[in-house]
Amino acid sequence: MAGADGASAALQRRDLCARGIRLAGKMRSDVVDLLEAYAERQGLDASASVAAVEGVPAAAVERWDEQTGTQRLLENLAAYRAFRALLAQMLEEHREQLGEADTALGRALAAVLLQVSAFAYHLEELLRLESRGTPGQEEEEEEEDGPPPQPHGLFEQKLRGLGVLRELAQWAVRSARDLRQLAKPSPAASSAPGPAESP
Amino acid sequence: DSHVQYERVGADVTMKCGSMDWDAAVTWTANGTDIDESHLNGSYLILKNVDLMQSGQYSCYEGSSWHLKYQTYLRVGTPPKEPVLMCRSNNYPKGFYCSWHLPTPTYIPNTFNISVIHGTKEMVCEKDAVPKNRCHIRYLQLFSTVKYKVTLTVTNPLGKNFTTLTFDEFAIVKPDPPESVVAKPVPNNPRRLEVSWQNPSSWPDPESFPLKFFLRYRPLILDQWQHVELSDGTSHTITDAYAGKEYIIQVAAKDNDIGTWSDWSVAVHATPWTEEPKHLTTEAQITETTSASTSSFMAPPTTKICDKGAMVGSGAVAVCWTAGLVVAAYSVLFI
Numbered sequence A: 001m002a003g004a005d006g007a008s009a010a011l012q013r014r015d016l017c018a019r020g021i022r023l024a025g026k027m028r029s030d031v032v033d034l035l036e037a038y039a040e041r042q043g044l045d046a047s048a049s050v051a052a053v054e055g056v057p058a059a060a061v062e063r064w065d066e067q068t069g070t071q072r073l074l075e076n077l078a079a080y081r082a083f084r085a086l087l088a089q090m091l092e093e094h095r096e097q098l099g100e101a102d103t104a105l106g107r108a109l110a111a112v113l114l115q116v117s118a119f120a121y122h123l124e125e126l127l128r129l130e131s132r133g134t135p136g137q138e139e140e141e142e143e144e145d146g147p148p149p150q151p152h153g154l155f156e157q158k159l160r161g162l163g164v165l166r167e168l169a170q171w172a173v174r175s176a177r178d179l180r181q182l183a184k185p186s187p188a189a190s191s192a193p194g195p196a197e198s199p
Numbered sequence B: 001d002s003h004v005q006y007e008r009v010g011a012d013v014t015m016k017c018g019s020m021d022w023d024a025a026v027t028w029t030a031n032g033t034d035i036d037e038s039h040l041n042g043s044y045l046i047l048k049n050v051d052l053m054q055s056g057q058y059s060c061y062e063g064s065s066w067h068l069k070y071q072t073y074l075r076v077g078t079p080p081k082e083p084v085l086m087c088r089s090n091n092y093p094k095g096f097y098c099s100w101h102l103p104t105p106t107y108i109p110n111t112f113n114i115s116v117i118h119g120t121k122e123m124v125c126e127k128d129a130v131p132k133n134r135c136h137i138r139y140l141q142l143f144s145t146v147k148y149k150v151t152l153t154v155t156n157p158l159g160k161n162f163t164t165l166t167f168d169e170f171a172i173v174k175p176d177p178p179e180s181v182v183a184k185p186v187p188n189n190p191r192r193l194e195v196s197w198q199n200p201s202s203w204p205d206p207e208s209f210p211l212k213f214f215l216r217y218r219p220l221i222l223d224q225w226q227h228v229e230l231s232d233g234t235s236h237t238i239t240d241a242y243a244g245k246e247y248i249i250q251v252a253a254k255d256n257d258i259g260t261w262s263d264w265s266v267a268v269h270a271t272p273w274t275e276e277p278k279h280l281t282t283e284a285q286i287t288e289t290t291s292a293s294t295s296s297f298m299a300p301p302t303t304k305i306c307d308k309g310a311m312v313g314s315g316a317v318a319v320c321w322t323a324g325l326v327v328a329a330y331s332v333l334f335i
Helices: A003-042 A069-098 A104-130 A154-183 B321-333
Strands: B002-008 B013-015 B026-030 B044-047 B056-062 B068-077 B084-088 B095-101 B111-118 B121-123 B134-138 B148-156 B159-167 B179-186 B189-198 B211-219 B226-230 B235-238 B247-255 B268-270
Touching (some): A003 A154, B002 B013, B013 B068, B084 B159, B095 B111, B179 B268, B189 B211, B226 B235
Antiparallel strands (some): B084 B095, B189 B235, B211 B247
């Protein structure tokens, strides 16, 4: 790879990472507000321990510092695609419960869903940049695993919603950290072989 | 035979002289000093309502032979109260530490046992050599929503107690204060102070986990602090300092995304740059007898302000109109 291309890709990556970090920060702030409003509305304790919910991607990770750049992006992308589906389901349930009444909570849910979609798209762009020169990767296509499992009762729905928002808030913090790692000018940050080391 | 005996403060203690009969003639000593017979019931030593001062070595000797028949070390103390436990991560994302102490001393040896559970997993908290009442844990997972539960049990020969702390990974993150805070005047700028500092050395990776900072400053003569929050960089220029006043300045740090603010750094003092008075040592000697004024507010002493004929008004508020003009002119100049 020519040196200029490598430098340009690095700059692009840094720029995308910086924007992604800002997006993640805003998203986290909105999710935290939404979490509090949601818990209050549903009569739940926002800080109560909720067991791991099926279909909700957990942000918890071991050996986080050893992950490669591509690994980080793939895990983030899978998570946000899942959150997109989960939030869409929550919005649907919310509308079913309240009819078409446009509540503040409904609007906040929709706003967060939009941010999650935007962030997923942003991650796809970063992944395309990282994978440049390695065609045929399945992450270039939408992963459709089917709709998330449907909770049965109303209380289950509420608990699940709490679990979704809590993990999403955690992911937003993790994503900012992941992008900072990615933005570092280090050969270990990417799985693809980089250009010759420049001084 | 010799052993240790633990008793609670306020307890009544009865000591037997080994295998000697109740009616045997014995002498008891406490730390080598004979104990009065009034404390004896037969050969038993009775200590009522013991206090801390009664801790010591108690020995029982057979009456005539002075053979040592029994010896014990009495330690008077209390069972432990609920311990105070604190956990904190000042080196995120490496791990966290927990430290503890008892709110009141027990005066006897205590053993501390700590357990850390994360979900279903039991984690090992490695005890620090120094200080003794502290242990540390490495994070095995990051970004977990599962809470940590830390239980500290304290045990001594008179009883036990415990306390439990439950927290999120993010909630206990609190960096150490910034280090090497320096404040300097800015040449030719009487209202500026340049402040710089460094990340705390215990924070392992400021590049990936950047800190933000909070600066506070005030002149020594005032109580009210000014505050500035800084999202990046380790320096700041104060531009609204009062000229010539000594300032006290401190900085605190926080992870950009999670946790709480550190304690305030060590305070530094600085005074903004002031201009050196130019004519102090030379012309003052020449002009000491003349009317050259050093302050614009004072009229030259030899200048006649007014005479009685020029007075306006009467009584206590009589004002010489010439003086009034002079004062009015200076007032306008300095509004």
